[in-house]
Amino acid sequence: MTTTSYRAGLSRAAAATAATLALLAAPSAQAADAEPGLPLGDADLAETRTSQSLADGVTLTRIVRGTEPAPADEINTTTRGPWVVNVLTIDPRKARGHLDTTYGPDLARTEKTTDLVRTTGALVGVNASFFTFTANTQYPGDPVGLGLYGGKLLSEPTSDPAEVNFVVDSRSDRVVMGKLSWSGSARNRATGASLPLEFLNHPPVVPAGCATLPDQTACTRPGDVVRFTPEFAASTPSGAGVEVVLDRRGCVVRTSATRGTALTAGQTSLQATGREAAALVRVAAGGCLHTTSVLVDEKGDRVPVHQHLHGVNGRYRLTAGGQVVVPDGTGSFFARNPRTVGGTTEDGEIVLATIDGRMTGSVGTTLDETAAVAQALGLHDAVNLDGGGSTAMSVRGELVNKPSGTTERFVGDALVYRD
Structure with a gap:
């Protein structure tokens, strides 16, 4: 099916x-x-x-x-x-x-x-x-x-x-x-650096005052970290923030200083806004990521x-x-x-x-x-x-x-x- x-x-x-x-x-x-x-x-x-x-x-x-x-x-x-x-x-x-x-x-x-x-x-x-x-x-x-x-x-x-x-x-x-409750994370397999995920396939919110920053990693206000899959739409949400595209093995394909891209079969992406943008770039640097997604009952x-x-x-x-x-x-x-x-x-x-x-x-x-x-x-x-x-x-x-x-x-x- x-x-x-x-x-x-x-x-x-x-x-x-x-x-x-x-x-x-x-x-x-x-x-x-x-x-x-x-x-x-x-x-x-x-x-x-x-x-x-x-x-x-x-x-x-x-x-x-x-x-x-x-x-x-x-x-x-x-x-x-x-x-x-x-x-x-x-x-x-x-x-x-x-x-x-x-x-x-x-x-x-x-x-x-x-x-x-x-x-x-x-x-x-x-x-x-x-x-x-x-x-x-x-x-x-x-x-x-x-x-x-x-x-x-x-x-x-x-x-x-x-x-x-x-x-x-x-x-x-x-x-x-x-x-049900959910938790998720992304961890660099080589360095062990990790970042909690906040949402699945939901457009992240850009903190007030950060949308026009030339360097999104300079934002100091709390933002979101979201995992996107190809099932979401023809392309991921565009806008201020950063986006890391991963292949089916979880290895970084590209890192972008703005959000919004088309995902091919087997690819996923992580988007981050606010101060989490810098954290995502740091966690994803030069490696492959292991992402978790866990559902638990009452x-x-x-x-x-x-x-x-x-x-x-x-x-x-x-x-x-x-x-x-x-x-x-x-x-x-x-x-x-x-x-x-x-x-x-x-x-x-x-x-x-x-x-x-x-x-x-x-x-x-x-x-x-x-x-x-x-x-x-x-x-x-x-x-x-x-x-x-x-x-x-x-x-x-x-x-x-x-x-x-x-x-x-x-x-x-x-x-x-x-x-």
């Missing part, structure tokens, strides 16, 4: 799209009587559930709770709904495919979830990580937190206590959730990274051990929004769900309500993935849910199930 390949369009996916949509348009008998209602709004709300088998061990269920559109000025407060929830359930004991991640042509760009599903030939997928998103940045798809794709750690988990990670082994479809145990390991970032654990664990909070993030949820049941089924929101046809959920939905769906452990305008679920490259904006948002990465 190569997550960075971005094929133009697969005949297999195109041929299956019409059949899939027809299947979704003609759902099986309603199953509302077989399941308890979602804990949303008033107890007397009507709720319907329709389910379809998309493949062996893969089921899509659409839940609609409430029947009347919400008044536009009551979306954030109504107890009458409605709510529209799409739930994808993958049973690894029966499913023949596997869950993994994809981010498109390169890490720094954004793509629609539908395109990520279609071009990877996946059966179904949902948006995943929180990402930079800012419209005025050159690298909007850069993950804000963990980005682990087919054993390649391309973005480190942050120290933000709200970040929680969703990690899956695509061989077994075993999922673990929790807070217990402090090292996480072995292999080619089948994938991971994305979320914000806040929803359930842990079957119990709701969301913190108290205020503000827009905790208010009603569209939501994307990833989780597992106690017997190992994987569940990916979207909750439409910010519209009269589906009002969305608060973080507390999202956790209650996750628990009601039987999620023993669950994470709140990126939501809002990013929330999207796609089957064979076609939208299943209704995004809150006027069009589907471009996102940083996706969790996809390939059959």
